[in-house]
Amino acid sequence: VFELGLFPAREGDALILSWGDAAAPQRILIDAGRASTAKTIKAYARKRQLGPGAFELFVITHIDRDHIEGAVALLGDAWFRKRVKGVWFNGRKDLKYAPPAPGYETFGALQGEALTNLIQQHAVPWNTAFGDAPVAIVGGSLPVIEIGGLKLTIVSPDLKQLAALAHPWDEQVSEKAPSGWETYGEEAIDIGALAKTPFRPDRAKPNGSSIAMIAEYGARRILLTGDAHVARLRASLDQYANRQPGLRHMCLVKASHHGSRGNTSLELVSELVCPHWVISTNGDHFGHPDQEAIARILAASPPPVCLFFNYATDRTRAWAATALTPNTIYQASFGEDGLLSIDLAALPNCCV
Numbered sequence: 001v002f003e004l005g006l007f008p009a010r011e012g013d014a015l016i017l018s019w020g021d022a023a024a025p026q027r028i029l030i031d032a033g034r035a036s037t038a039k040t041i042k043a044y045a046r047k048r049q050l051g052p053g054a055f056e057l058f059v060i061t062h063i064d065r066d067h068i069e070g071a072v073a074l075l076g077d078a079w080f081r082k083r084v085k086g087v088w089f090n091g092r093k094d095l096k097y098a099p100p101a102p103g104y105e106t107f108g109a110l111q112g113e114a115l116t117n118l119i120q121q122h123a124v125p126w127n128t129a130f131g132d133a134p135v136a137i138v139g140g141s142l143p144v145i146e147i148g149g150l151k152l153t154i155v156s157p158d159l160k161q162l163a164a165l166a167h168p169w170d171e172q173v174s175e176k177a178p179s180g181w182e183t184y185g186e187e188a189i190d191i192g193a194l195a196k197t198p199f200r201p202d203r204a205k206p207n208g209s210s211i212a213m214i215a216e217y218g219a220r221r222i223l224l225t226g227d228a229h230v231a232r233l234r235a236s237l238d239q240y241a242n243r244q245p246g247l248r249h250m251c252l253v254k255a256s257h258h259g260s261r262g263n264t265s266l267e268l269v270s271e272l273v274c275p276h277w278v279i280s281t282n283g284d285h286f287g288h289p290d291q292e293a294i295a296r297i298l299a300a301s302p303p304p305v306c307l308f309f310n311y312a313t314d315r316t317r318a319w320a321a322t323a324l325t326p327n328t329i330y331q332a333s334f335g336e337d338g339l340l341s342i343d344l345a346a347l348p349n350c351c352v
């Protein structure tokens with residue numbers, strides 16, 4: 001098996017990647033959404049009677065609450081903690097190139113501290129594969145870690161992005177809804193025009209600190225982005241595929257930052273040559289996904305494109321094919337209340 005599961009993480013991410021023997025697959029957990037998501041993940045583990053160490057790894061990509069809040073709940077739970085062999089998480093100690101930030105009290109930083117305390121208090125193996133270094137691109141080469149046949153290549157963050165988070169460790173993504181949001185009506189969406197809107201990159205430092213990785217199993221590669229920045233991802237992909245350009249072609253991409261317009265550019269999409277895109281969000285707080293990002297995905301990916309949304313909301317349902325220009329060939333599928341499972345081994349037209 002090679003499978004990606006999405007959990008009801010509200011506006012955030014909570015992913016389980018499973019691979020290996022169908023009877024006893026190996027698993028890693030990547031982010032855990034909001035606090036309520038933790039309950040669903042625990043129920044998943046109980047239902048499958050997962051034993052101690054069932055999760056090879058728990059990656060917390062960055063400190064924004066839609067990724068970390070559930071992680072604090074899960075690592076605070078003794079039963080669940082036993083099921084985790086180790087965590088990857090860049091805490092305050094990993095942002096070592098700047099002095100401690102003043103006035104460091106907003107939610108994400110506090111959650112980051114809470115998570116750090118839990119990890120230390122319970123001696124959960126922490127960033128072990130990286131020694132004393134953070135989970136990041138250090139120097140020229142992309143770190144590669146193998147776990148039982150699954151190969152993980154780190155493509156974000158770099159040390160500069162981690163250092164940039166140190167000073168405003170408490171800086172959070174603005175809670176206000178994006179300006180100029182237009183609600184979807186009955187009208188067709190003009191993909192061509194939307195795709196060409198100028199790209200304004202996300203500059204939020206917590207997002208830039210996201211751990212993003214390419215996961216490979218068998219001949220298939222997927223890109224898991226957290227909320228990473230486009231420039232870092234493109235630079236890493238250049239490096240990853242420098243000897244063999246075809247390596248940048250992905251079987252599936254989890255769109256960065258919940259399909260925000262600032263984290264998906266036309267250039268990135270064209271370079272990935274990927275027919276399957278996943279968007280994890282229920283649209284709370286930020287109105288994700290942005291229609292510009294989805295339009296870029298549809299405009300620059302090889303058809304037929306499959307869009308996977310874990311929630312059916314007004315914003316995501318607008319991408320059901322019937323509402324769209326007739327010459328765009330793609331499919332949209334929806335999870336049930338945030339739950340969605342994708343059989344990566346069965347996806348067609350992959351990594352070609």
Ligand SMILES: [Zn+2]
Nearest residue numbers: 012066227257
């Ligand atoms: Zn996020």
Ligand SMILES: [Zn+2]
Nearest residue numbers: 064206207227
């Ligand atoms: Zn974020």
